[in-house]
Amino acid sequence: MNFSTQIFHLIKKEFILEWRQRYALSGILLYVLATVFIVYSSFVRVPDTAWNSTFWIIILFASVNAIAKSFIGESGNRTLYYYSLMNPYAVILSKMIYNTLLLLILCLLCYAAFSFIAGNPVQNTGLFYLILFLGGTGFSITFTFISAIAAKSKNNATLMAILSFPIIIPILMTLINLSANALGMIKNTAYTNDILILIAIDLILVGMALILFPFLWRD
Amino acid sequence: MKHWWKILGIFLMIYSIVAGIGIPLKPGIYDASPSKANTGEQFTMNAVGYLTQFDKTPDDLRAWLKVGNDFAIAANSIGVKNESTLNVSFQIPNNLPTKDRVVDASLIIDSKKNGYAIFPSAVFITNTTQQTSPEGWNNSIADMHEFKSMAFPYRNILQETIRNLFYHVPLWFGMMIIFLISAINSGRFLMTKNQKFDHKASAYASVGTLFGILGLVTGAIWAKHTWGAYWSWDIKQNMSAIAMLVYLAYFVLRNSFEESEQSARIGAVYNIFAFVTLPMLLFVIPRLTDSLHPGNGGNPGFGGEDLDNNMRMVFYPAIIGFTLFGAWMATILYRIEDVKQRIEDRAFYE
Numbered sequence: 001m002n003f004s005t006q007i008f009h010l011i012k013k014e015f016i017l018e019w020r021q022r023y024a025l026s027g028i029l030l031y032v033l034a035t036v037f038i039v040y041s042s043f044v045r046v047p048d049t050a051w052n053s054t055f056w057i058i059i060l061f062a063s064v065n066a067i068a069k070s071f072i073g074e075s076g077n078r079t080l081y082y083y084s085l086m087n088p089y090a091v092i093l094s095k096m097i098y099n100t101l102l103l104l105i106l107c108l109l110c111y112a113a114f115s116f117i118a119g120n121p122v123q124n125t126g127l128f129y130l131i132l133f134l135g136g137t138g139f140s141i142t143f144t145f146i147s148a149i150a151a152k153s154k155n156n157a158t159l160m161a162i163l164s165f166p167i168i169i170p171i172l173m174t175l176i177n178l179s180a181n182a183l184g185m186i187k188n189t190a191y192t193n194d195i196l197i198l199i200a201i202d203l204i205l206v207g208m209a210l211i212l213f214p215f216l217w218r219d
Numbered sequence: 220m221k222h223w224w225k226i227l228g229i230f231l232m233i234y235s236i237v238a239g240i241g242i243p244l245k246p247g248i249y250d251a252s253p254s255k256a257n258t259g260e261q262f263t264m265n266a267v268g269y270l271t272q273f274d275k276t277p278d279d280l281r282a283w284l285k286v287g288n289d290f291a292i293a294a295n296s297i298g299v300k301n302e303s304t305l306n307v308s309f310q311i312p313n314n315l316p317t318k319d320r321v322v323d324a325s326l327i328i329d330s331k332k333n334g335y336a337i338f339p340s341a342v343f344i345t346n347t348t349q350q351t352s353p354e355g356w357n358n359s360i361a362d363m364h365e366f367k368s369m370a371f372p373y374r375n376i377l378q379e380t381i382r383n384l385f386y387h388v389p390l391w392f393g394m395m396i397i398f399l400i401s402a403i404n405s406g407r408f409l410m411t412k413n414q415k416f417d418h419k420a421s422a423y424a425s426v427g428t429l430f431g432i433l434g435l436v437t438g439a440i441w442a443k444h445t446w447g448a449y450w451s452w453d454i455k456q457n458m459s460a461i462a463m464l465v466y467l468a469y470f471v472l473r474n475s476f477e478e479s480e481q482s483a484r485i486g487a488v489y490n491i492f493a494f495v496t497l498p499m500l501l502f503v504i505p506r507l508t509d510s511l512h513p514g515n516g517g518n519p520g521f522g523g524e525d526l527d528n529n530m531r532m533v534f535y536p537a538i539i540g541f542t543l544f545g546a547w548m549a550t551i552l553y554r555i556e557d558v559k560q561r562i563e564d565r566a567f568y569e
Contacts, residue, residue, distance in 0.1 A: 145492065152485050153475045162471060163489065166464040170499040177507050194507065201499060208495050212488045215409045 006086055010094035018102075025102075028066045029109060032058060036113040046118040048185050055114055056176055059135070060168065062106055067099050067143035068160045071151035083218060092213040096144045096206070103136035123184040127191070131178050134198045138171040141202060145209040148216055174198050225547045231540025238533045239385035245366045246271040247373030248338035249303075251326050257347045259313040264342065266305045266326060269373065271333050274302045279331040282307045283360050284324040284342060290316040290356035291327075312355030315346040322346075327360065334366030339375065372527050380444045384530065385537045387437040393541040394430035395497070397423050397549065398466075402494035405487035414560065417483035420490055421473065422552035426545045428466045435459055446511050455512035458500045465493045465500070 001009070018025055035058045043050055074082075082091055111132065114120070122128045146164040150156040174194055181191045249269040256262040266282075273280060282294035282305075298306040305328070315322055326341035374381055401423035408416035438456065439449040450456060472489055476482035505512065526534065 149472070149485055149489055152481065153472070155475060159472060159475060162464075162468045166461045166468060166500075167493070167496050169458070169461050170496065170504050173504050174507065197503060197507075201503075204495060208492055212409075212491060215484060216488045 001085075003087060003090055006090035007094045007097070010082075010086065010090060011098050014094065014098040024069065028062060028106065031065060032062050032106060032110050033113055035061070036110065036117055040117045043118070048121045048183055049180075051114070051118060051121055052176060052180055052183055052185065055110065056135070056172060056179070059103075059107055059110055060139070060172060062110070063103050063136075063139045063143055064160060064164065066102055066106060067140065068147050068150070068157065070095050070099060070144055071148045072156050074151070079217075088214040088217050089210055091217065092144070092148065092209060095148075096141055096209075099140040099144050100137050103140050104133065107132040107136050121183050124182045128179060128182040130195070131175060131182060134195065134202065135171070135175045138175075138198065138202045138205070139168065141205045141209060142168050142171065145205070145213070148213065152216075171198065171201055174201070224543055228540055228543025228547055231536045232544050235385050235389075235533050235537035235540050239382050239537065242529065242533070243370050244270060244379065244381070245336075245370040245373045246333035247336045247375075247378075248326060248328060248341075249378075251338050251341040254342055256309075256311055256342050256344045258311055258315060258344060258350075259348060260311055261308060262311050262342070263306055263308040264326070266307055266328065266338070266341075268303045268305065268328070268333075268336065269378070271330075271336070272302050273299045273305055273330065273333075276330055276332045280305070281329045283327045284309055284311075284344075285327055285358075285360065286316060286322050286324045286344070286356065289358055290353060291358045291360050292356060293359050311344060313348050314350035314352045314354060315344065316351070316353040316356040318351050320346050329363050331364050333364075335363045336373065369529060371530055376445055378444075380441050381530075383437060383441040384526070385533050387434060387441060388534070389537040389541040390430050390434040390437060391501075392538045393545050394427050394434060395501075396542050397427040397430060397545050398494055398497060400546070400549075401427060402491050405490040408483060408487045409491075412480075412484075414479070414483060415557065417487060418556040418560070419549070419553050420487060421470075422549040422556060423546075424466060424469060424490060425552055426549040428463060428470075429548075430541070430545055431459065431463050431466070435463065442511075451511065453512060454508050454510045455505045458504050462497055462500045465496065469493055 039050075039054045039058070040046065046054070111128075115122075143160075143164055146167065147156075147160060150159040150163060153159050174197055178191055178194050178198070180186050181194075247269045248266055248271075250267040252265050256264075277297075277299040280297050280299070282297055283291045284294075285291040292309055292311065294307045294309050296308045298308075300306060307326070307328075321343050323340040324342045324344055326338040327335060328338075329335040371381055401420045404416045404420035404423060407413075408420060435456070438459070442451060442453075442456070443449045446453070469486065469490055473482050473486040476485065
């Protein structure tokens with residue numbers, strides 16, 4: 001199998017597994033809806049600043065929950081099976097691509113739920129979708145790689161949080177800054193700079209994850 | 220002499236502490252009151268100097284109020300109260316040289332012994348007559364004296380805390396270099412699988428974390444004096460604290476594995492990943508928002524008049540000294556770890 005077919009089959013496998021255990025996916029989606037309701041009932045009228053930060057914090061926690069299982073969920077025997085068949089880069093890339101797609105769905109659902117329940121203060125919708133895409137990608141890259149690290153340990157849920165939260169902060173801060181722009185809270189015409197920073201961070205993290213993963217996966 | 224660098228490190232550390240604490244500041248103006256004046260009045264202000272010796276040469280004192288870059292008036296009488304207090308009187312002209320209703324004027328005091336000192340925005344002069352003309356505002360500032368002996372610049376607000384440059388900044392420089400060495404050792408461990416490199420990486424990471432925490436503490440003490448609070452939730456402070464969390468997580472990760480090979484390998488992977496995120500936390504993100512920290516948010520960094528040649532002569536050796544000293548601490552930690560490992564191995568085989 002060449003590299004791209006490996007990635008294709010691995011992503012297909014992720015979708016099939018997800019479809020077979022639908023409770024995981026629906027659990028995450030319900031999680032988003034429930035937290036949005038909690039936010040709404042605690043604020044009643046959500047101010048723009050709170051909208052912006054709670055939106056990203058909900059996405060942050062939902063993505064940690066959604067992605068934490070991506071390596072932890074794999075059983076030891078099946079992992080061994082991949083290792084004998086697959087290229088390590090294909091394994092990590094397929095997980096990242098799948099998780100990005102999952103997070104994009106999650107972001108869109110969160111956005112829809114927020115707009116429906118708490119109102120939609122977004123003024124520059126195109127920019128906001130771009131931010132959602134870049135944010136989803138950044139979260140997916142970081143959390144996928146950290147979950148590969150955390151999966152090696154026994155107390156992986158704690159490790160997932162303490163390892164990933166400090167590292168995700170540059171991405172999260174840039175996202176909140178950018179989406180404040182899209183919400184019209186601050187007028188910063190030079191937001192392309194922030195977008196470039198976000199893309200640069202994403203690329204650096206993907207590069208590091210690809211370089212380091214082969215050392216990580218084989219016990 | 221294979222220990223030359225340790226001796227050099229100790230020498231530079233001692234030099235930077237002795238010179239950095241011992242060399243005095245240049246004389247400066249600490250306070251001036253009252254800070255409000257009107258045009259056309261005879262205005263007397265009370266200037267308080269820091270480390271000045273006004274009473275030594277009372278006849279050589281000269282003073283000006285300076286508005287903008289081009290206009291100034293000279294004092295018509297200067298009375299010396301004691302070594303650090305002056306009464307300076309000015310006859311303020313009936314008109315202001317600029318169209319503003321209120322201008323701020325800097326107080327400049329020159330003396331043969333102390334050199335010249337500037338107190339920015341000492342007086343706000345209100346134009347009560349509404350006349351604008353440069354008449355009476357002649358720039359007669361000339362023949363300024365320099366302070367002769369070795370001293371660091373006096374800056375308002377900073378005052379004596381300017382010395383923090385020799386300790387706070389080298390700690391962060393040293394931390395970056397030491398974390399870099401740690402990441403390189405992690406890389407070498409992944410390449411060779413030699414436990415020696417892992418022990419080195421963890422030793423350097425410990426010293427780097429110590430430097431980072433000391434950097435936060437020295438920064439907080441400095442911030443108490445200049446910003447008014449130990450912790451003002453400034454972006455630079457927050458991001459540095461988070462950078463420390465990244466490395467504390469590294470130690471938690473290492474300790475969460477029982478098998479030493481696995482702990483070393485996964486620790487090494489995370490260490491390299493963490494080092495890559497470090498510049499983003501410390502340099503990229505603080506540029507996005509406002510910050511009080513020098514060098515961020517439009518504030519001047521070091522350079523210009525805040526870093527003169529006398530300061531450079533202490534600052535650069537301090538960076539090298541702190542880094543070498545940290546590297547020495549790390550080699551000691553590494554050797555302790557190495558000996559522990561050997562004792563364990565011997566116990567295992569017996």
